[in-house]
Amino acid sequence: PCSSHEASPISENNENKHAHGVSEKIVGVLGGGQLGRMLCQAASQMAIKVMILDPSKNCSASSLSYGHMVDSFDDSATVEEFAKRCGVLTVEIEHVDVETLEKLEKQGVDCQPKASTIRIIQDKYMQKVHFSHHGIPLPEFMEIGDIEGARRAGELFGYPLMIKSKRLAYDGRGNAVANNQDELSSAVMALGGFSRGLYVEKWAPFVKELAVIVARGKDGSMVCYPVVETIHRDNICHIVKAPADVPWKINKLATDVAQKAVGSLEGAGVFAVELFLTEDSQILLNEVAPRPHNSGHQTIECCYTSQFEQHLRAVVGLPLGDPSMRTPASIMYNILGEDDGEAGFKLAHQLIARAMCTPGASIHWYDKPEMRKQRKMGHITLVGRSMGVLEQRLHSILSEQSHQVD
Numbered sequence: 001p002c003s004s005h006e007a008s009p010i011s012e013n014n015e016n017k018h019a020h021g022v023s024e025k026i027v028g029v030l031g032g033g034q035l036g037r038m039l040c041q042a043a044s045q046m047a048i049k050v051m052i053l054d055p056s057k058n059c060s061a062s063s064l065s066y067g068h069m070v071d072s073f074d075d076s077a078t079v080e081e082f083a084k085r086c087g088v089l090t091v092e093i094e095h096v097d098v099e100t101l102e103k104l105e106k107q108g109v110d111c112q113p114k115a116s117t118i119r120i121i122q123d124k125y126m127q128k129v130h131f132s133h134h135g136i137p138l139p140e141f142m143e144i145g146d147i148e149g150a151r152r153a154g155e156l157f158g159y160p161l162m163i164k165s166k167r168l169a170y171d172g173r174g175n176a177v178a179n180n181q182d183e184l185s186s187a188v189m190a191l192g193g194f195s196r197g198l199y200v201e202k203w204a205p206f207v208k209e210l211a212v213i214v215a216r217g218k219d220g221s222m223v224c225y226p227v228v229e230t231i232h233r234d235n236i237c238h239i240v241k242a243p244a245d246v247p248w249k250i251n252k253l254a255t256d257v258a259q260k261a262v263g264s265l266e267g268a269g270v271f272a273v274e275l276f277l278t279e280d281s282q283i284l285l286n287e288v289a290p291r292p293h294n295s296g297h298q299t300i301e302c303c304y305t306s307q308f309e310q311h312l313r314a315v316v317g318l319p320l321g322d323p324s325m326r327t328p329a330s331i332m333y334n335i336l337g338e339d340d341g342e343a344g345f346k347l348a349h350q351l352i353a354r355a356m357c358t359p360g361a362s363i364h365w366y367d368k369p370e371m372r373k374q375r376k377m378g379h380i381t382l383v384g385r386s387m388g389v390l391e392q393r394l395h396s397i398l399s400e401q402s403h404q405v406d
Ligand code: ATP
Pocket: 139, 162, 164, 169, 170, 171, 172, 173, 174, 175, 201, 202, 203, 204, 205, 209, 232, 235, 236, 237, 274, 286, 287
């Protein structure tokens, strides 16, 4: 099934052959959530055509895409069919059918980043093994297969102990914390048991979470965005501050670790590197996303080249753009569902109404068909002269909300 504005195969479409966009390549994106939507927005500015593959007819990216194939990005036949319509394949989610991407690559289909990268990243344990082999600093970790193994890990790493699902994790939905040995089995149960594939990480006593977006072009050139601070609420990214308020040395170390991590992966695109800054000024890698990321939403307003434009440039083989900031400071605030259904919409609209009257604020609404508690529904970006001013502005936007910043 395809939506009404779905394009015909490239070979049959004369218009496509004679198109003179910034790139003639149709970019196929696996996934059509808010990241896909913002890729479509960046693409429209350069007249690049983005096709999306997503099972939801009303997904965020659908109405802004050049074409929407309404089907699963985790099904082999579908991904193959989709690939025929695109000049390059990329992802906005890593939980895709990677075997098919590997097969397509062998047949000469251009996948960016490479299927090998998606394979490593979609399994968080495999990702940790990969980065440790490349000498990237990480919290200690080990695989667990039964409750005995979990106990041994607890003895080795101490408590609290972070237990994680290897696969299909996002927004903290594959994480459970055991505060002592007695909590191990309930934490494992909460993650669906050992059969899902679990591993543990030593608790990282971080003072800040940082993130660095690294872009790599098809020619291998790399650029790094300024280091940002991310603040999570219930394991979900909630606030991003750009630039991060850290000493010069930490800034350099975070950028170096991020660049080295991305250097160990193959393919073009933007990569987000999530990091922990510990009390003793160490930088530890948490995880990498092989795509645009929540920690880079503010780049739309605060950098010369947004992460979305950068990703498109990278995957179609254009020169990379300038990642530096064009405003002194920026704060991104995620609009998370406060409640299900209408009640949630009402609260979000009140927040947006206050942001509308705030200088330097831009509102992004993802147009998701359903409002759910904790769901990412949109975001607000503030830009301005100094972080202090922006913090005050965000505070007044949130002042009538049930929760407060920090
Ligand atoms: P995302 O939505 O970023 O993909 P995810 O579901 O993959 O999230 P993680 O990034 O593994 O989850 O963890 C979510 C958050 O949990 C982290 O940002 C951090 O705040 C906390 N966390 C993760 N691992 C650890 C750890 N080893 N020690 C302490 N806190 C941790």
